[in-house]
Amino acid sequence: MERIEHRACFGGWQDVYRHQSSVLGCTMSFAIYLPPQAAHGPVPVLYWLSGLTCTEQNFITKAGAQRYATQHGIAIVCPDTSPRGEDVADAEGYDLGKGAGFYLNATREPWARHYRMHDYVVDELPALVEAHFPVTTARSISGHSMGGHGALVCALRNPGRYRSVSAFSPIVAPSQVPWGEKAFTAYLGEERGAWRQWDACELLREAGEKLPLLVDQGGDDEFLEGQLRPQLLQAAAAEAGHPLTLRIQPGYDHSYYFISSFIGDHVAHHAAALLGHHGGCEADGCCGGH
């Protein structure tokens, strides 16, 4: 593992590392923010999954989350959004192949060999982080758009693995929208039965753990009706009796201007779960006022 960036930020360090991933069969970069508290003892970790076209860089340069990570004393780890490298399959268009791994394990060629982002994010990367950095095994997960889908699916598929989960503008029902249909057809094949295990709305129906979901969605998001459709998550949660706080934020779009405006609420939500605080969550309408 090689450190390729090291930047002082809000009293801690925003670093980027490169390593060889055995799960993905390629060299990957990830970012880790270590707050000043990490110099004195291990801190819990929030994993952040970015959206289509992103790398490990977008969140760390644009979201402004380091301020809140320092405030609460938690680390933030940001993986890339797909396997990378010359021998990794790719496709034309921004929504399939590199930059568009959809946080699943592909079963179809030419994708199956490298596109195993679920196992990378859930298993390999946390094991690496927990072996090499001053962090505890308390984990939370969040993400944006394709990464919001990833966060919900990683949490719902792996009961007990995360203390809390949240999402910005997630693709909640990939089986029912163009981005998801294109990606799932390529990565998983045309048999829709295989898609269910990667679809948050489907997974909610049989979730073994009722981890509360915090979702923020911009009311003027350009992808709201075509790709995101949060009302499908709301219906699935209601049907399953799964706790969901869905906040439609009027006027906000799909950009990092939206994420930066509310990431403080999400970091507080995760910190409350990670640090065992009660009353620590500052998100309006979240956590039922506990």
Next chain:
Amino acid sequence: MERIEHRACFGGWQDVYRHQSSVLGCTMSFAIYLPPQAAHGPVPVLYWLSGLTCTEQNFITKAGAQRYATQHGIAIVCPDTSPRGEDVADAEGYDLGKGAGFYLNATREPWARHYRMHDYVVDELPALVEAHFPVTTARSISGHSMGGHGALVCALRNPGRYRSVSAFSPIVAPSQVPWGEKAFTAYLGEERGAWRQWDACELLREAGEKLPLLVDQGGDDEFLEGQLRPQLLQAAAAEAGHPLTLRIQPGYDHSYYFISSFIGDHVAHHAAALLGHHGGCEADGCCGGH
């Protein structure tokens, strides 16, 4: 004037406009953040000048300043860093020509026709902003690197025009460092006497107004000794009896990770001056505890 971006952010709006500049003789873009308070009445304005290679985009996507602008109720206006367009002179290298206007009025060809960023930033842009947006004529100015030089020079050359001034990692003595020597030779000619009016350390010696300077400088900035040399500003301020708060921040570099970590202090410093608060400045060591 045409609005080309409009993004909800921290309860206000992060907009970008395009307009025809008569001072620069070309089409320019600038960013303006209007906090929610601007919906109820005019707010004062902080002008931000970016560094080499930047446009109006860098600060608004990376600094996280909108949070503090909303907290205090001030607008932030960010111009581009040079004239733009196909008929504007340019040079090879990132440190001369487009993206490197140095906030001065050029007198030599081929630069003199378009490169008049001082007059644009100090006169034309504020007049435009004050005519079209819900803002007062209370102005402050700040910037980074080349833009830190710009902020100091604009304030020192124009007594009474700004309520407060600050800078991150400024080029304090352009006449004495490679970036400044290259730019001044091109824009102003080889006669060094003409350079003095664009050099903060020189201007300090005869400043007609003792506006306190707040300067943050990263202690591990890669340009510290070669291009920035804050000790020259410290010596000039001491000699002139000009109030200066110079904070060397250990471990920080030249990047937006540094700016984002301390921009809250700077916005509070400017808000205290713009809004007439006493005790409003939260910057350690700044304002003498008033």
